[in-house]
Amino acid sequence: MTTRLKLLTISLSLVAASCSNYREDHSILLESPGSPERYSSKLTNSLSSEDASEMTYVINSYFEEGGKKYVTVKVFGDGIRAEIPLLINKDESLAGVIRTKGVSYQGAELRGLQLAKVADPVAKFGIADVDWILD
Helix, strand or coil: CHHHHHHHHHHHHHHHHHCCCHHHHCCCCCCCCCCHHHHHHHHHHHHHCHHHHHCEEEEEEEEEECCEEEEEEEEEECCEEEEEEEEECCHHHHHHHHHHCCCCCCCCEEECCEEEECCCCCCCEEEEECCEEEC
16 A cells, blocks of 8 residues: 555656646756856857757746837757847737736747847847747
């Protein structure tokens, strides 16, 4: 009887662990070892390269500053765990996010995200386009 109980407990633990959703797995951002400047440089280089399309982008929040619209996005990739602001360049690409001011979009993944470098005091990159939002 105790062996069955142990097996049941282990099985339930494995099921619970495997059923955790995407947002729970990535709710904590990890800091990179080494200097913040080197990590920031690595992030900028990664977002500027073709590897940017292989990264995962998850909306964390929406905000407006100086008449411009932004989303804060969690970025996950090979050795990258960061949270960055992105300038919304084209309102139609994130119309729902803008209309609701980000309410109910927290944790949504931006698929097919295309970034562009911007000269902006808040964000280094802007959203050029996005294929769809996976909520």
